[in-house]
Amino acid sequence: KAGVTQTPRYLIKTRGQQVTLSCSPISGHRSVSWYQQTPGQGLQFLFEYFSETQRNKGNFPGRFSGRQFSNSRSEMNVSTLELGDSALYLCASSREGGYNEQFFGPGTRLTVL
Amino acid sequence: GNSVTQMEGPVTLSEEAFLTINCTYTATGYPSLFWYVQYPGEGLQLLLKATKADDKGSNKGFEATYRKETTSFHLEKGSVQVSDSAVYFCALSDQNYGGATNKLIFGTGTLLAVQP
Numbered sequence: 001k002a003g004v005t006q007t008p009r010y011l012i013k014t015r016g017q018q019v020t021l022s023c024s025p026i027s028g029h030r031s032v033s034w035y036q037q038t039p040g041q042g043l044q045f046l047f048e049y050f051s052e053t054q055r056n057k058g059n060f061p062g063r064f065s066g067r068q069f070s071n072s073r074s075e076m077n078v079s080t081l082e083l084g085d086s087a088l089y090l091c092a093s094s095r096e097g098g099y100n101e102q103f104f105g106p107g108t109r110l111t112v113l
Numbered sequence: 114g115n116s117v118t119q120m121e122g123p124v125t126l127s128e129e130a131f132l133t134i135n136c137t138y139t140a141t142g143y144p145s146l147f148w149y150v151q152y153p154g155e156g157l158q159l160l161l162k163a164t165k166a167d168d169k170g171s172n173k174g175f176e177a178t179y180r181k182e183t184t185s186f187h188l189e190k191g192s193v194q195v196s197d198s199a200v201y202f203c204a205l206s207d208q209n210y211g212g213a214t215n216k217l218i219f220g221t222g223t224l225l226a227v228q229p
Contacts, residue, residue: 031215043219056214094215104156
């Protein structure tokens with residue numbers, strides 16, 4: 001069974017630009033979550049989508065948004081990029097329901113210059 | 114709110130040494146507990162999990178027991194290898210949310226370096 005895939009793997013942007021990251025979950029998984037990983041803040045939860053609906057959200061500004069499609073693939077968007085948005089963005093998928101283990105993709109490394 | 118506290122790293126060991134990485138948690142209810150491992154340049158891989166008190170999760174020689182009385186989930190391995198060098202994260206399922214969620218709360222991670 002294929003794992004979670006994320007594209008692109010690396011991105012370089014400049015301040016003020018916007019970026020879209022993509023995630024394809026494991027086949028059959030309908031829950032997709034996004035995390036930001038930085039050396040200073042560690043792993044922080046961004047949001048979770050289930051059946052095309054956001055069902056949980058972390059404490060990030062409105063510049064961070066996401067969506068999920070009917071095939072469970074998900075995208076997250078960051079608008080008006082700031083230097084502090086430089087991070088590894090990890091996508092994870094899970095089975096239905098709650099409190100299940102999450103399976104992570106390799107991440108997208110975003111660098112904002 | 115729920116939180117996870119891990120021992121500070123880095124932890125440096127010689128090959129075949131015994132490993133313990135401490136993890137304690139604060140949570141309401143009965144969260145599931147997880148250990149994830151991250152190798153350089155990669156995402157997180159689930160190492161093991163436990164879903165209720167006194168459960169022991171195990172995988173690849175690693176073990177951790179869910180201790181509700183001490184709110185702990187310490188990771189152990191009897192004999193580490195160079196290939197075990199990685200960052201290890203303890204995590205719990207977020208039971209505070211008002212509905213079903215798969216959100217995880219992570220500790221800060223512990224870097225393990227195993228020397229030959």
